[in-house]
Amino acid sequence: MNKIFIIGYMFAGKTTYGRQLANKLLMPFIDLDKLVEQHCEKTIQEIFEEQGELYFRQQEHNLLIKLCEDDNPSVISCGGGTPCFYENLEIMKRYGKVIYLRTPLNTIISRAKKGRQNRPVLSGISDYELNNFITKHFNERESYYLQADLIYDSQSITNLQK
Ligand code: S3P
Numbered sequence: 057m058n059k060i061f062i063i064g065y066m067f068a069g070k071t072t073y074g075r076q077l078a079n080k081l082l083m084p085f086i087d088l089d090k091l092v093e094q095h096c097e098k099t100i101q102e103i104f105e106e107q108g109e110l111y112f113r114q115q116e117h118n119l120l121i122k123l124c125e126d127d128n129p130s131v132i133s134c135g136g137g138t139p140c141f142y143e144n145l146e147i148m149k150r151y152g153k154v155i156y157l158r159t160p161l162n163t164i165i166s167r168a169k170k171g172r173q174n175r176p177v178l179s180g181i182s183d184y185e186l187n188n189f190i191t192k193h194f195n196e197r198e199s200y201y202l203q204a205d206l207i208y209d210s211q212s213i214t215n216l217q218k
Contacts, residue, residue, distance in 0.1 A: 058128070060083070063200075063204060067167035068136070068164065071135075073157055105176070116141070136180060145203055149205065168186060
């Protein structure tokens with residue numbers, strides 16, 4: 057039980073918060089998306105385009121298990137979909153504490169409008185459809201996120217480095 061997993065929807069701020077928490081706790085920080093990219097030697101977008109989402113989910117799952125089997129403590133920021141596939145959430149809870157970084161939907165939507173071109177799950181959605189798509193998708197996923205051990209409201213987290 058020496059790992060802390062940060063989960064939440066895309067654009068919740070998981071990487072920023074995870075990095076700050078790791079610095080504060082003097083623990084190594086790991087970004088699961090980056091690990092998948094390094095392992096596959098491709099960007100997430102390329103993996104989705106060339107091998108498809110299922111392949112990405114399998115890589116994500118395998119690397120999560122590998123991380124958990126490593127005894128070193130770490131703070132791990134997960135992808136937005138990580139807890140929603142296979143038994144990833146149970147695995148995370150078995151090997152550490154899971155924090156859901158909860159960010160208001162309107163913040164997620166406005167960040168997604170600017171940055172969604174490198175999020176393959178959102179890249180095919182028009183501006184017009186984006187609000188509805190994210191609202192529905194977020195609601196479907198939140199039942200997984202809410203199973204976390206702890207829920208942190210991103211608005212109430214002050215800069216941990218201060
Ligand atoms: C995904 C979120 C992304 C990345 C991939 C799929 C998702 O991570 O894992 O594009 O299904 O929500 P971030 O949540 O860090 O953007």
